[in-house]
Amino acid sequence: MTQQPSMTSDADVRARVESLLTELTTPEKAGQLTQYFYLGFIRNEVADGAPSQPELVEAALTRGGVGSLLFLMDPAEINRLQRLTIEGNRLDIPALVGFDVIHGFRTIMPVPIAMAASWDPSIIEQGQAVAAREARSVGIHWAFAPMVDLARDPRWGRIIEGAGEDPYLASSVAAAQVRGFQGARLGSAERVVAGPKHFAGYGAALGGRDYDESNISDAELWNTYFPPFKAAIDAGAGTIMSAYMDLNGVPAAGNRWLLSDVLRDRLGFNGFVVSDAQAVHDLVTHHFAADLSDAAGRALHAGNDMEMTFADPAFDHLTAAVEDGRVSVETLDDAVRRVLAIKVRLGLFEEPYVDEDTAAEVLADPAHREVAKMAAQRSAVLLRNEGALLPLAVDQLNSIAVIGPLADSPRDTLGPWVFNYDLAETVTVLDGIKARVGDGVRVEFAPGVRPAQRRYPSMFDMWPDNSPVDPADFDDDDEVAKAVELAASSDVAVVVAGEWQNMIGEGASRCSLELPGRQLELIQAVVATGTPVVLLIMNGRPIDLRWPAEHVPAILDIWYPGTHGGHAVAALLFGDDSPGGKLPFSWPRTGGQVPIIYNHTRSHDPENQGRRYWDIESTPLFPFGYGLSYGRFRYHDLTLSSDSVSPDNTITVSATVTNSSGRAAEEVVQLYLHQRYGTSSRPVRELKGFERVAVEPGASVTVEFTVGPAERSYWSAATHDWVIDASVFDVWVGGDSTAGLQATFTVTPA
Numbered sequence: 001m002t003q004q005p006s007m008t009s010d011a012d013v014r015a016r017v018e019s020l021l022t023e024l025t026t027p028e029k030a031g032q033l034t035q036y037f038y039l040g041f042i043r044n045e046v047a048d049g050a051p052s053q054p055e056l057v058e059a060a061l062t063r064g065g066v067g068s069l070l071f072l073m074d075p076a077e078i079n080r081l082q083r084l085t086i087e088g089n090r091l092d093i094p095a096l097v098g099f100d101v102i103h104g105f106r107t108i109m110p111v112p113i114a115m116a117a118s119w120d121p122s123i124i125e126q127g128q129a130v131a132a133r134e135a136r137s138v139g140i141h142w143a144f145a146p147m148v149d150l151a152r153d154p155r156w157g158r159i160i161e162g163a164g165e166d167p168y169l170a171s172s173v174a175a176a177q178v179r180g181f182q183g184a185r186l187g188s189a190e191r192v193v194a195g196p197k198h199f200a201g202y203g204a205a206l207g208g209r210d211y212d213e214s215n216i217s218d219a220e221l222w223n224t225y226f227p228p229f230k231a232a233i234d235a236g237a238g239t240i241m242s243a244y245m246d247l248n249g250v251p252a253a254g255n256r257w258l259l260s261d262v263l264r265d266r267l268g269f270n271g272f273v274v275s276d277a278q279a280v281h282d283l284v285t286h287h288f289a290a291d292l293s294d295a296a297g298r299a300l301h302a303g304n305d306m307e308m309t310f311a312d313p314a315f316d317h318l319t320a321a322v323e324d325g326r327v328s329v330e331t332l333d334d335a336v337r338r339v340l341a342i343k344v345r346l347g348l349f350e351e352p353y354v355d356e357d358t359a360a361e362v363l364a365d366p367a368h369r370e371v372a373k374m375a376a377q378r379s380a381v382l383l384r385n386e387g388a389l390l391p392l393a394v395d396q397l398n399s400i401a402v403i404g405p406l407a408d409s410p411r412d413t414l415g416p417w418v419f420n421y422d423l424a425e426t427v428t429v430l431d432g433i434k435a436r437v438g439d440g441v442r443v444e445f446a447p448g449v450r451p452a453q454r455r456y457p458s459m460f461d462m463w464p465d466n467s468p469v470d471p472a473d474f475d476d477d478d479e480v481a482k483a484v485e486l487a488a489s490s491d492v493a494v495v496v497a498g499e500w501q502n503m504i505g506e507g508a509s510r511c512s513l514e515l516p517g518r519q520l521e522l523i524q525a526v527v528a529t530g531t532p533v534v535l536l537i538m539n540g541r542p543i544d545l546r547w548p549a550e551h552v553p554a555i556l557d558i559w560y561p562g563t564h565g566g567h568a569v570a571a572l573l574f575g576d577d578s579p580g581g582k583l584p585f586s587w588p589r590t591g592g593q594v595p596i597i598y599n600h601t602r603s604h605d606p607e608n609q610g611r612r613y614w615d616i617e618s619t620p621l622f623p624f625g626y627g628l629s630y631g632r633f634r635y636h637d638l639t640l641s642s643d644s645v646s647p648d649n650t651i652t653v654s655a656t657v658t659n660s661s662g663r664a665a666e667e668v669v670q671l672y673l674h675q676r677y678g679t680s681s682r683p684v685r686e687l688k689g690f691e692r693v694a695v696e697p698g699a700s701v702t703v704e705f706t707v708g709p710a711e712r713s714y715w716s717a718a719t720h721d722w723v724i725d726a727s728v729f730d731v732w733v734g735g736d737s738t739a740g741l742q743a744t745f746t747v748t749p750a
C-alpha cells in the first residue's frame with residue numbers, strides 16, 4: 001500500500017513549492033516542464049554510434065532536464081529511472097511518471113465508449129479505480145485519461161475513447177472517471193492523477209480525419225465541447241492535456257484564449273497543462289511558430305505548462321525565450337509551481353520509489369476481473385430482439401455454431417489503447433460460451449472469413465499482436481461454405497462481426513462505416529440457412545447495419561468487452577443478466593448521413609423528412625439513448641411539481657416505469673428538455689437527466705429529476721454570454737431520445 005503523503009494542507013504545499021522554486025535555475029525550471037517518452041524497446045534499433053532515444057533521455061535525466069517520463073510499465077525500470085532522475089538533480093526532485101491508462105492497465109475494461117453506454121457512473125468510477133490501483137502498483141502516478149472530447153463524427157477513430165455525442169452524458173462520465181482515477185482527493189493511496197484530454201475540440205476534426213483542423217463556433221464550444229472538461233475540472237482533475245489541432249485557426253497548444261482565458265479564468269482549472277506528444281514542436285509544423293524557440297515561448301505564454309516530447313524538446317529553448325523577453329519569468333515560475341504542487345501533493349518526495357514486490361499481487365487481483373466482467377455486462381446494448389430470440393435457453397439447445405474470426409480473437413476482445421494486457425487470461429466470446437454451456441451442448445467454431453486488413457498500417461504496429469495475422473492456406477470460398485454448413489447443422493448461430501481493434505482509435509479514421517472485409521456476405525450466407533442467428537457487434541463506432549437490422553433477429557452490441565468480455569457476453573446471451581446499456585450516440589444508417597445528432601435545432605421544414613435527403617430517411621438507424629432489454633418497460637404518470645416557475649426556480653419532474661415482463665431488468669430512465677422560444681433557437685430536445693434503475697418483474701419504480709436554472713441556461717451567440725430565458729418548455733421522460741411521454745411548463749419573466 002502506498003502511504004498517504006504526510007503534507008497535504010494547501011499552505012504546506014505552497015511553502016514546499018516556494019522553497020524549491022527559489023533554488024531552481026532557469027534551465028532546471030525548464031527541465032521540470034519537460035516530459036519525455038522513454039521508448040526502451042527501440043534501444044537496439046539505431047544506427048551504429050548514434051545515441052538511442054532512451055540514451056538521450058538518460059543523458060537529460062542526469063543533468064536535471066526531466067520533470068516527467070511516460071510510457072514505462074515495469075516497476076524495476078521505473079525505479080531505476082527514478083533513481084537516475086533524483087541523483088541527476090540538485091534538489092532531488094522526483095519525476096512524475098505518466099501513462100496512457102485508458103481502459104484498464106493489466107485488467108482490461110470495456111473500451112471507453114462502451115463504459116459510457118452503461119449510463120452507470122458507479123461502474124465507470126469502479127473501473128477507473130481498478131485501473132488506477134494497478135497502474136500505481138507499478139509506479140505510474142498519472143493517467144492520460146479520461147478523453148472527454150465530444151465526437152459527433154464516427155469516421156473519427158477516437159470516438160471510441162470518449163463518451164459519444166452528448167455533453168450531459170459526457171460530463172457525467174467525465175466526472176465519474178476523474179473520481180475513479182483520483183479517489184477522494186489528489187494524493188489518495190492507490191490512485192493516480194487524472195489527465196482529461198484533449199483541450200479542446202479535437203473530436204470535431206474536419207471530415208473525421210484524425211488531427212485535421214476543427215472549426216467550432218463559440219456557442220458550440222460553450223454549450224457542447226467545453227462542458228465535459230468543466231465537469232472533469234469540477235471533479236478535481238489535476239492536469240489537462242492540450243490538443244494537437246488548429247482550433248479556429250490557432251493551434252490548441254499555442255492558443256492563449258483557450259488555455260488561459262477559457263481554461264483557467266472561466267472554467268476555474270488550477271492544475272497544470274501538458275501538451276500532446278510533440279505538439280509544441282507542431283507549432284512549427286502548423287506554420288504558426290517560426291522555430292522551436294518561438295514555439296516554446298508561445299506555448300508557455302499560452303498556458304501550456306509542460307511539453308511532451310520524444311527528443312529534442314522545444315522547452316530546451318525556454319532559457320533563451322526568457323532571456324529575450326518572449327516569455328516572462330513569472331509565467332515560467334507559475335508553470336513550475338503547478339507541476340511541483342502536484343508532485344508534493346502526491347507525496348513523491350517522501351516516496352519516490354515503488355515496492356516492486358506488491359505489483360504482481362495487485363495486478364493479479366481476481367476482484368479486478370469481476371469489475372471488468374460486470375462493466376462488460378452493463379455496457380452491452382441490445383439493438384434488436386425479434387421474437388424474443390434472446391435470451392437463449394441452454395436446456396433447449398444441443399448445438400451452437402460460433403462464427404466469425406472476432407469470436408475467437410483475444411487481442412481484439414480487448415480493443416485498442418492497451419499495452420500491459422495478458423492474452424492468456426483473456427476470455428473471448430467462444431471461450432465464454434463454452435464455459436457457460438458446459439459439456440452438454442456442442443459448441444463449434446468456424447471463422448468463415450479471414451481477418452480484414454487496413455489499407456494503410458497502424459501507428460501502433462510497433463507493438464506485438466496489433467495487426468491481425470492473415471492466415472496462410474485460407475480458402476475464402478471454402479471457409480464460408482464450412483461456416484454455412486456448421487450453422488445449418490446447429491440449433492443457433494452466434495456470429496461475431498465488427499472492426500478489428502487496429503481499425504479504430506488514434507490514427508484509425510475511415511471514410512465508410514461498412515463492415516470491413518467479407519463479413520456482411522458471411523452474415524447473409526448464415527442467415528440464409530434458416531438457423532436462428534444472433535449477431536454480436538464488436539466495435540467502437542457505429543457500423544452500417546442496414547441489412548442486419550432488417551434480417552437478423554437478434555443484434556447485441558458488445559463493443560470491445562475486455563479481459564472477461566466472453567464471460568459477460570455469455571451471461572447476457574443465456575439470460576443470467578439482461579442487457580441494459582443504451583447508445584451514447586445516434587447510430588447512422590450509413591456514413592453519408594454523418595454527422596447526425598439528436599440534439600439539433602429545428603429547421604425551416606421540420607416535419608418533411610423527404611426534403612432532407614431524397615434517397616434515404618433523415619433519421620438514424622437507432623436513436624441516441626436507445627437500447628432494448630429482456631424486461632418490458634412502460635412509462636407513465638409524468639408529473640411536474642409546478643407548471644410555472646420564475647427563472648431562478650427549480651421544478652421537480654417525476655415519472656414511473658413499470659416492468660411488465662417476468663424478468664428483473666435494468667432500465668436507463670432519461671429526461672429530455674426543449675425550450676420553445678428565446679434568445680437563441682434551442683435544440684429539439686436535450687438530455688438533462690438520467691438514472692439507471694433496477695426494476696423487478698411486475699414492479700414499478702418512480703424516478704425524480706430536477707430541472708432548474710443549470711439545466712435551462714445556455715450560451716447564446718446573440719448576447720455572447722450565458723442566458724436563462726423566460727419561455728415555455730417541453731419535458732419528456734422515457735427510455736431513449738424519442739421518448740413520447742411529455743409535459744409542459746412555463747418559466748415566467750423575472
Ligand code: BGC
Nearest residue numbers: 100144197198241276277506
Ligand atoms: C495521443 C494522446 C496520448 C499521447 C501519449 C498522443 O498521440 O493523442 O492521447 O496521451 O499520444 O501516448
